[in-house]
Amino acid sequence: MRIDVLVLGGGAAGLWCLDRLRRAGYHAILLESKALGNGQTIQSQGIIHGGGKYALRGVRDFDAVRATSSMPERWRQSLVGAIEPDLAGTEIISTKCHLWLPRGSVIAWLQSLAFMSFVANAGLLATRPVKVSKAAWPEALRDSALAVYSLAEPVIATGSFLRALAARHKEFIFLYDGAALEFAADGVRVGDVLLQPRAMVLAAGAGNGELLGKAGMNADLMQSRPLAMVLLRGELPPLFGHCIVGGKTGLTITTPVPGIWQIGGEIAERLANEKNLAAARAAALVEIRRWLPRLDLARADIAIYRAVRAEARTAASRRPSGVHANQVAPGMVVAWPTKLSMAPVLADEVCEMLQLDLKTPGGYDETPPWPTPTVARNPWEEAEWFAVN
Numbered sequence: 001m002r003i004d005v006l007v008l009g010g011g012a013a014g015l016w017c018l019d020r021l022r023r024a025g026y027h028a029i030l031l032e033s034k035a036l037g038n039g040q041t042i043q044s045q046g047i048i049h050g051g052g053k054y055a056l057r058g059v060r061d062f063d064a065v066r067a068t069s070s071m072p073e074r075w076r077q078s079l080v081g082a083i084e085p086d087l088a089g090t091e092i093i094s095t096k097c098h099l100w101l102p103r104g105s106v107i108a109w110l111q112s113l114a115f116m117s118f119v120a121n122a123g124l125l126a127t128r129p130v131k132v133s134k135a136a137w138p139e140a141l142r143d144s145a146l147a148v149y150s151l152a153e154p155v156i157a158t159g160s161f162l163r164a165l166a167a168r169h170k171e172f173i174f175l176y177d178g179a180a181l182e183f184a185a186d187g188v189r190v191g192d193v194l195l196q197p198r199a200m201v202l203a204a205g206a207g208n209g210e211l212l213g214k215a216g217m218n219a220d221l222m223q224s225r226p227l228a229m230v231l232l233r234g235e236l237p238p239l240f241g242h243c244i245v246g247g248k249t250g251l252t253i254t255t256p257v258p259g260i261w262q263i264g265g266e267i268a269e270r271l272a273n274e275k276n277l278a279a280a281r282a283a284a285l286v287e288i289r290r291w292l293p294r295l296d297l298a299r300a301d302i303a304i305y306r307a308v309r310a311e312a313r314t315a316a317s318r319r320p321s322g323v324h325a326n327q328v329a330p331g332m333v334v335a336w337p338t339k340l341s342m343a344p345v346l347a348d349e350v351c352e353m354l355q356l357d358l359k360t361p362g363g364y365d366e367t368p369p370w371p372t373p374t375v376a377r378n379p380w381e382e383a384e385w386f387a388v389n
């Protein structure tokens with residue numbers, strides 16, 4: 001079966017690469033082994049970062065600030081169908097995020113304020129934080145914040161995004177048996193089917209490690225950073241925001257559907273080290289109550305879900321600054337977007353890289369006999385919930 005490009009993995013990275021390559025005229029197909037976005041994309045908070053959060057951390061992250069600063073505007077255009085890919089079917093659950101400086105943390109306030117204005121003045125931030133007057137603060141922050149800023153970073157429902165992007169190419173996206181995949185001298189074998197791509201994109205998130213190993217490459221190119229994300233369910237007012245503590249995002253809270261909070265940020269990195277889930281839930285509640293002391297959780301439920309950030313390896317396992325697309329063998333590119341928001345940049349890079357080799361699109365004879373994958377389920381639909389009290 002002749003193909004121009006075989007994309008492995010149907011998360012944000014693989015789907016955006018498929019779209020980019022097909023728009024460039026190539027016969028590209030995508031194989032997904034479980035469900036679209038199963039892993040990071042469906043587990044993510046869907047914030048289209050513009051660098052505002054990175055800017056808090058220090059000068060070493062200026063690269064990340066620069067790389068992400070144009071993303072909110074690029075996505076906004078796609079989300080209204082003004083540019084390709086037309087993602088107008090994606091649900092925008094908030095047009096902005098808030099940054100809030102919690103009461104009881106004056107040092108954090110001074111640090112963050114000074115740093116924010118420095119970065120904004122340096123012209124690095126496309127999405128500058130704007131101070132919000134007290135009357136307009138989100139309900140959840142009314143008695144818990146010292147100051148609130150607004151950042152023009154949209155938040156999307158990741159399931160609807162995966163559906164909208166996949167719908168553009170559904171006849172070229174296949175659910176296959178990933179365990180049966182073998183890299184052979186004459187192509188890629190999956191059981192009886194022989195695929196003969198001119199080029200391949202490994203965009204399987206955490207699955208890239210195994211794929212690299214199977215292809216005889218160095219699986220050590222990937223690093224995994226574990227997270228334990230917190231979910232709250234109850235009478236919770238909508239909140240999309242980062243709690244800034246000491247120049248870091250202590251909590252990042254989003255409201256993917258009414259009455260559910262998804263909580264990440266530094267808390268998720270710390271809780272990842274706690275093996276006991278009951279202890280992790282208790283520690284999460286201490287932290288949430290510390291920064292949102294007025295929040296009434298008497299009738300709320302809590303859950304923890306584990307996630308893994310799969311990225312290109314960096315020195316000392318630090319967060320990579322930007323996207324990573326690396327030609328590991330002739331015609332084989334391994335790709336990690338680092339952030340959902342960076343998937344468009346990754347797809348541009350992968351397409352440019354492959355165009356150097358592929359040049360003109362080739363033809364194709366047939367397509368694989370496999371079904372279309374569904375979109376992965378949201379973490380709050382799969383979580384095991386416990387009463388807070």
Ligand SMILES: Cc1cc2nc3c(=O)[nH]c(=O)nc-3n(C[C@H](O)[C@H](O)[C@H](O)COP(=O)(O)OP(=O)(O)OC[C@H]3O[C@@H](n4cnc5c(N)ncnc54)[C@H](O)[C@@H]3O)c2cc1C
Nearest residue numbers: 009011012013038039040041044045047205207338340341
């Ligand atoms: C908890 C969490 C919150 C986050 N929040 C944000 C945020 O708010 N904003 C932001 O910009 N970024 C966020 N990120 C980062 C972002 O989600 C990821 O960078 C991005 O989704 C990665 O996309 P991906 O396609 O590379 O990987 P994934 O989304 O993990 O997709 C990989 C796909 O490959 C498939 N696969 C695996 N193995 C194989 C195989 N052998 N063959 C075929 N398919 C295979 C999987 O089933 C899956 O569908 C978050 C990440 C996490 C974990």
